[in-house]
Amino acid sequence: MFENLFIQYKILKSYVLDKKIHIGSKGTCRYCGKVVGNTKFSKVAHSLPELIGNKFLFSMDECDECNEYFDKNLENNLANFLGVSRTICQVRGKKGIPKYKSKSGERIEVIGRDLLIIENHDSSLINVNKDTETVSIQAEYKTYVPVQVYKCFVKMAISILPEKELSTYRQCIKWVRFNQKPHNFNDKLLKMNVFFIPGNIEEPIIIALNKRIGDKKKYPNLTCFIRFDNYIFYFVIPSFSKEDKYLDVNSLNFIVPSNIDLTSEKPNKVENIAHMKYEGGWNEQIPLDEIPKEILDRIHELGLKFK
Structure with missing residues (x-):
């Protein structure tokens, strides 16, 4: 099903973030439309949030006001959505x-390269399942607004959208930046698929915009693929324009088993949980002389002692 989905699209724009790239040009902000003189372009604007590991892709056409708005209203929700799994x-x-x-x-x-976990006696932070050889980490709850998380991903996509496409997505940009819903807003368009790849992933971030070449009734005009660390996100960029006027939101052929709902506008307080797979058996105790010096130093720095 996923392979069939991709043949309905062609790559419109893509980046592999393995070197510094500056996109756009100072003068007019692509989000609010303000120009130099009415706003400033002095801040370092990451096209994708730095919190997901972006150290390479920067936007010259994102003004300071929009940069601050995205940080406070979108990126903080994304951080809480990802939760302890970022660690x-x-x-x-x-x-x-x-x-x-x-x-x-x-x-x-x-x-x-080691994970240090310090828990209290009789804590529920860590749960080890020896039958499945998995470790579950149940951290404290995090609160986020689901639709703000979705907007954060859409903002990433808009940051690399070619200029000739911007007019088509003007309503979408207003929704992301100013929370202005177009008259034809339908949250059924907000489709997000998430995949998790286990293991130690040391690959650069990838972002790709995909433009529809298939059925206009079943496939949205523009989708985006983002991969960072163990995550893959694949989602719709809603146009709210004539590009999707034939789209039937009730027959979208976009859903895969890992679809999640990020349409709610209400704060969502959910479990902040992560899972790990271990190999070679689980040791309840490790000899002190086998613990790396860096970990011992950190434990002593925290004022903790071994019994």
Whole structure:
């Protein structure tokens, strides 16, 4: 089914983030339309959020006001949506791999290539299933607004949208930036597919815009593919324009088994959980002399001691 989905599209624009790239040009902001003199372009604007590991793709046509808006209203929701998995998957953000600390003082940190987990006695932070050889990490709940997470991904797609396509997606941009819903808004267009690839992934971020060449009734005009670390996100960029006037939202051939609902406008407080697979058996205790020095140093730095 997924293969059939991709043959309905051609790649419109794509980037592999393995070197620094600056896109767009200063002068007019592609999101709010303000020009130099009415706004500033002094901040470093990441086309994709730095919190997902983007250190290479930057937008010259994103003004300071829009940059601040996206940070406070979209990216913070994305961070909470991803939750503790950013630490487990070792996603390097602005300040490196994020550390987790609970209200009770429990911690999850990455030290070198190792994961340090400090839990309280009788804690429910870690659950080991020896039958399936998996470890579940149940961190404290995080709150996010689902539709703001979706908008954050759409903003990433818009950042690389060719200029000739911008007029078609003007209504979409207003929805993302100013929360202005067009008269024909339908949240059934907001389709998000998420895939998780297990293992230690050391590949550059990839983003690709795909333009429809197939059935106009079943396939949205524009979709986007984003891969970072262990995640793959594939979603619709709603146009709210004539490009999708023949689209039947009730017969979209876009859903795959890993579709998730990010349409709600209400804050969502959900489980902040991550899973890991281990190999070679589970050791309840490790000899002190086998613990890496960096971990021992960190434990001592935190004022903790071994019994």
